[in-house]
Amino acid sequence: MLESKRILLRKIKLEDAQTLLKWGQDDLYHQTAGFERFTDLGQAQKAADQYQKRLYSFAIIEKKSQKMIGLVELYERGLDEQAGLLVTKDLGFMLDKDYWHQGLMTEALTIIINYAFNDLKQQQIWAGTFSNNEASQHILEKLGFKYIYTADFKQVSETIGFEEKYFLLTPDDWYDKMQLNTKS
Known part of the structure; x- marks a missing residue:
């Protein structure tokens, strides 16, 4: 278990x-985080x-409160060792709207980033957000992520219809950011 204050x-x-069902029935989470839609508890249980897996x-x-208030994940970016993908992860995150603007997501991401760099020895963490x-995006930039590019998925398929901005964090950028935060 990973924890902070x-x-x-x-x-x-x-x-x-x-809780997943509640989020899966709220359009806000689909629009901001691409969270899956659920119509019943069985889907949420799946x-x-x-x-879990x-x-x-x-x-x-x-x-x-001991309540589940969000999700955070590290995903494999690929398994091609020669391309260096084994030492990179994608970051996904979502927070219940009742807990926005309290610094809780920044706290959660700090925990998972430290875990990724210190324990998993990752060399890059990528994060994508919907362009809007x-x-x-502000949280990522505050944590030292740098904007790299925008992918326009509308060009791939009209049914997808969104753009995603991609950000990158390296251990050097992370440790530089953490040193700045401890000095201020």
């Missing part, structure tokens, strides 16, 4: 399906089972 990250459990998928738990999700 106000939150902890733990593996997702089947009992979390009710999703909880899938999250992913090595680096975590529920964000508020310590005070300025709040997530």
Whole structure:
């Protein structure tokens, strides 16, 4: 289990399906994070089972209430060792709207980034956000991520219809950012 002052990250459990269902029925999470739609508890339970099987998928738990308030994940970017993909991860994250603007996502991402660089020995962490999700972009930039490019998925298929901005964080950028934060 990974933790900080106000939150902890733990593996997702089947009992979390009710919370996943709540998020899966709210259009806001589809529009801001691309979260999957769920129409019933059975679908959410299947999703909880899938999250459980992913090595680096975590529920964000508020310590005070012991409630699941979000998700954070590290994904494989590929398994091509020669291309260096084994030492890179993609970062995904989502926070319940009732907990926005409290610094909790910044805290959760700090935990998972430290874990990725210190324990997993990753050399790059990539994160993509919908182009209109300025709040997530601001969090990434605050943590030292640098904007690299925008992918226009509308050019791939009219049914996809969105753009995604991609950001990159390296250990050097992370440790530089953390040193700046401890000096101020």
